[in-house]
Amino acid sequence: MTPLPESEDDSRSVGISDVAARAGVSPGTVSNVLNRPERVAEPTRRRVEQAVRELDYVPNSWGRSLRSGRSDSVGLLVLDVTNPFFTEVARGVEDVASEEGLAVVLLNSAERQDRQQRSVRLLAEQRAAGAVVMPVDGGVDDLLWLRKQGVPWVLLDRGDVGADVACSVAVDNHAGGMAAGRHLVGLGHERVIYLSGPSRLEQCRARLAGLRAALEEAGIDPDGAVRPVFTEQLNAESGEKAVEELLAGGPKRRPQAVFCANDQLALGVLKGLGGRGLGVPQDLSVVGYDDVGFAGLLHPGLTTVAQPKYEIGRAAMRLLLSELNETGHRHERLRFAPELIVRGSTAAYRG
Amino acid sequence: MTPLPESEDDSRSVGISDVAARAGVSPGTVSNVLNRPERVAEPTRRRVEQAVRELDYVPNSWGRSLRSGRSDSVGLLVLDVTNPFFTEVARGVEDVASEEGLAVVLLNSAERQDRQQRSVRLLAEQRAAGAVVMPVDGGVDDLLWLRKQGVPWVLLDRGDVGADVACSVAVDNHAGGMAAGRHLVGLGHERVIYLSGPSRLEQCRARLAGLRAALEEAGIDPDGAVRPVFTEQLNAESGEKAVEELLAGGPKRRPQAVFCANDQLALGVLKGLGGRGLGVPQDLSVVGYDDVGFAGLLHPGLTTVAQPKYEIGRAAMRLLLSELNETGHRHERLRFAPELIVRGSTAAYRG
DNA sequence: CTTGGCTATTGACACGTTTTAATCGACGTG
DNA sequence: CACGTCGATTAAAACGTGTCAATAGCCAAG
Numbered sequence: 001m002t003p004l005p006e007s008e009d010d011s012r013s014v015g016i017s018d019v020a021a022r023a024g025v026s027p028g029t030v031s032n033v034l035n036r037p038e039r040v041a042e043p044t045r046r047r048v049e050q051a052v053r054e055l056d057y058v059p060n061s062w063g064r065s066l067r068s069g070r071s072d073s074v075g076l077l078v079l080d081v082t083n084p085f086f087t088e089v090a091r092g093v094e095d096v097a098s099e100e101g102l103a104v105v106l107l108n109s110a111e112r113q114d115r116q117q118r119s120v121r122l123l124a125e126q127r128a129a130g131a132v133v134m135p136v137d138g139g140v141d142d143l144l145w146l147r148k149q150g151v152p153w154v155l156l157d158r159g160d161v162g163a164d165v166a167c168s169v170a171v172d173n174h175a176g177g178m179a180a181g182r183h184l185v186g187l188g189h190e191r192v193i194y195l196s197g198p199s200r201l202e203q204c205r206a207r208l209a210g211l212r213a214a215l216e217e218a219g220i221d222p223d224g225a226v227r228p229v230f231t232e233q234l235n236a237e238s239g240e241k242a243v244e245e246l247l248a249g250g251p252k253r254r255p256q257a258v259f260c261a262n263d264q265l266a267l268g269v270l271k272g273l274g275g276r277g278l279g280v281p282q283d284l285s286v287v288g289y290d291d292v293g294f295a296g297l298l299h300p301g302l303t304t305v306a307q308p309k310y311e312i313g314r315a316a317m318r319l320l321l322s323e324l325n326e327t328g329h330r331h332e333r334l335r336f337a338p339e340l341i342v343r344g345s346t347a348a349y350r351g
Numbered sequence: 352m353t354p355l356p357e358s359e360d361d362s363r364s365v366g367i368s369d370v371a372a373r374a375g376v377s378p379g380t381v382s383n384v385l386n387r388p389e390r391v392a393e394p395t396r397r398r399v400e401q402a403v404r405e406l407d408y409v410p411n412s413w414g415r416s417l418r419s420g421r422s423d424s425v426g427l428l429v430l431d432v433t434n435p436f437f438t439e440v441a442r443g444v445e446d447v448a449s450e451e452g453l454a455v456v457l458l459n460s461a462e463r464q465d466r467q468q469r470s471v472r473l474l475a476e477q478r479a480a481g482a483v484v485m486p487v488d489g490g491v492d493d494l495l496w497l498r499k500q501g502v503p504w505v506l507l508d509r510g511d512v513g514a515d516v517a518c519s520v521a522v523d524n525h526a527g528g529m530a531a532g533r534h535l536v537g538l539g540h541e542r543v544i545y546l547s548g549p550s551r552l553e554q555c556r557a558r559l560a561g562l563r564a565a566l567e568e569a570g571i572d573p574d575g576a577v578r579p580v581f582t583e584q585l586n587a588e589s590g591e592k593a594v595e596e597l598l599a600g601g602p603k604r605r606p607q608a609v610f611c612a613n614d615q616l617a618l619g620v621l622k623g624l625g626g627r628g629l630g631v632p633q634d635l636s637v638v639g640y641d642d643v644g645f646a647g648l649l650h651p652g653l654t655t656v657a658q659p660k661y662e663i664g665r666a667a668m669r670l671l672l673s674e675l676n677e678t679g680h681r682h683e684r685l686r687f688a689p690e691l692i693v694r695g696s697t698a699a700y701r702g
Numbered sequence: 703c704t705t706g707g708c709t710a711t712t713g714a715c716a717c718g719t720t721t722t723a724a725t726c727g728a729c730g731t732g
Numbered sequence: 733c734a735c736g737t738c739g740a741t742t743a744a745a746a747c748g749t750g751t752c753a754a755t756a757g758c759c760a761a762g
Contacts, residue, residue, distance in 0.1 A: 013501060015748055015749085016748065016750095025712085026712050026713070027750095028711075028712060028714095028750085028752095029711060031750055035750075039709095040710070041709085044711085058475045058500060059749075060478060060747090061477050062416050062422075063717090063749035063750085064748080066411075066414055066747090066748080066749070067717055068751090081442050087438055090432050103458070103477070104456075104457065104458075105424070105455075105456050106441075106456070107455075108445050115449075118449070126413075126454070127412070127413065148407075150364055236644065236645070240648075264644075267648050293587065297587050297618050297621070298649070298650075299622065366717090367719065377741065378718090378719080378742090379721080379742060382721085390740080391740075392740060413717085413719085414717075414747090415720075416747095417718080417747050418720040418721080419719080419720060
């Protein structure tokens with residue numbers, strides 16, 4: 001049996017000089033035809049392009065980057081790949097990057113400091129062009145080191161870090177908490193629980209502050225009216241588990257509303273309340289945060305504070321691009337406004 | 352004012368030869384100390400390590416890869432970053448890769464052929480060590496080209512492609528459809544709608560076939576009993592929109608159960624039914640597929656066919672690793688078994 | 703015919719590493 | 733003392749590309 005006349009790439013991969021040889025020109029010319037086609041005369045360019053096609057040549061980006069000192073991939077460091085908030089952001093980042101011909105390396109810190117450190121190290125070794133980062137809540141020392149290594153980054157969803165350190169894009173969490181608070185006050189609720197994530201998260205604290213500000217604004221003493229309850233994680237299991245604590249104190253002291261730092265938490269709360277025979281919104285109003293995909297599809301629909309997730313991702317990537325391109329760059333703080341979306345899970349207090 | 356005695360990295364990035372100079376050895380020795388420490392004598396090794404620390408040297412992976420011909424990053428090409436099924440898989444892939452010191456480049460084809468092609472091209476240019484791929488349903492020509500370029504890959508969630516082409520890991524969709532079917536038959540349902548995604552998706556077709564097989568097994572003619580309804584996409588919006596068609600034909604011909612190809616679809620269906628005043632499971636049973644996070648937290652809980660998403664990801668990455676390491680590699684087909692999870696959304700038919 | 707100017711192309715080097723073969727020094731053995 | 737051996741280190745050659753100064757070719761002007 002004679003082997004099929006396969007194409008001739010059985011050898012090691014084909015390099016720029018192979019193409020040059022085939023087209024009867026020098027490697028430098030091939031490089032020019034690839035990178036600055038205007039500098040090379042029409043007929044030679046056509047010959048080279050033909051050779052590229054015939055040999056199925058694909059340039060080696062290591063060599064390119066090594067020589068030019070420029071990489072065309074950026075990092076995206078998130079806290080949790082499985083969180084719908086982050087994936088929506090990731091989609092935004094990816095879309096803009098891909099428009100620009102940049103590849104996105106997704107890194108998942110799983111909210112652990114050591115994994116963040118490893119990821120940062122990797123970005124430095126890869127000499128990534130830049131990164132979009134949602135840091136774990138410890139210090140930003142890793143990140144500062146990364147910038148000193150020549151990899152700039154944009155901060156995502158951390159409103160507390162100043163513009164002296166880096167560009168950042170975030171949503172005004174205080175305003176979000178306030179919007180939720182005003183809504184609840186408007187419905188007549190005066191005894192509300194704030195179901196927070198871990199207290200170390202700046203986002204959680206800012207939302208609480210907003211909620212309290214809304215009550216104060218209405219002449220209600222926030223210390224008496226809002227009780228914060230902290231959970232270990234921002235997921236549904238934590239929310240469901242917290243229900244017991246929410247209801248502690250018996251029916252007389254039962255809260256009139258629960259404002260959750262997260263839709264996942266709210267989901268767990270809804271589940272837990274349902275299991276205990278409490279109706280939403282008849283017995284209790286529930287407000288979430290984020291407006292993730294399922295929020296509008298629950299029954300009742302979840303009233304929640306929406307964040308422009310996809311747009312956040314796009315904006316962060318754009319900020320990074322401008323930092324990469326502009327020569328005299330000044331850091332910029334971008335703040336989006338959250339939007340309250342009223343659905344069926346909140347109703348007037350029937351006192 | 353004298354400037355602070357900053358560390359001396361104001362110059363361009365520090366290379367291996369800088370370290371060598373500082374430690375009073377040759378670059379080769381530094382390389383050895385980094386890669387094969389046993390070959391270098393104790394005192395020199397210590398000197399070099401010290402110099403590395405003092406200069407804060409971080410090796411440049413381009414140079415390394417260029418020379419050694421080996422990359423330490425693998426691609427993960429998914430159909431939709433925002434789909435919880437994929438993100439869970441991604442987490443599995445990432446975890447195994449990170450154990451092995453490999454970086455994962457996440458690429459999103461958004462189910463579009465052109466974006467898949469671009470991604471494949473990128474992997475070739477980057478000379479990725481390998482890839483885990485969930486291809487769009489067109490042909491696998493792009494992928495075959497990629498392998499010819501020297502980048503091996505493992506197929507994910509596509510049961511129809513043979514082991515002659517590549518390793519693959521998937522879940523037995525036929526068995527999953529059958530499990531759902533048997534469950535519904537056991538509850539007495541004999542008029543069920545299969546709410547499929549696009550008919551071109553092999554997964555959707557296989558699940559339908561399984562459903563039909565279960566009915567046939569019970570002595571019911573599948574052609575009369577199950578009506579397939581196709582949607583454009585596998586998301587909640589499509590599911591909600593499809594409700595109208597599900598109910599077409601009036602209350603007399605109303606289906607007794609709906610089996611959805613996807614939990615997102617099922618979510619939309621639940622929402623749509625609720626809006627029309629139909630109760631689940633009293634008026635209609637609903638079954639989903641995947642068992643994504645919110646499935647158990649809905650009210651009622653969604654009966655669904657669970658897939659070991661995280662394990663799939665891990666297995667795929669392991670398969671890829673073995674292909675990278677083994678010399679004489681033979682492609683392997685790995686098949687996971689789905690598991691039916693019965694919750695509140697299904698009940699016996701009250702005829 | 704010579705000179706100058708312009709364009710298209712070419713060599714050669716640099717990028718930061720790894721790796722191989724060669725060198726060096728020291729030490730034990732005949 | 734000569735010789736071989738062995739371990740530690742080094743010098744130099746790759747890897748595939750981009751860039752830049754230099755060159756060849758060509759035409760028009762002097």
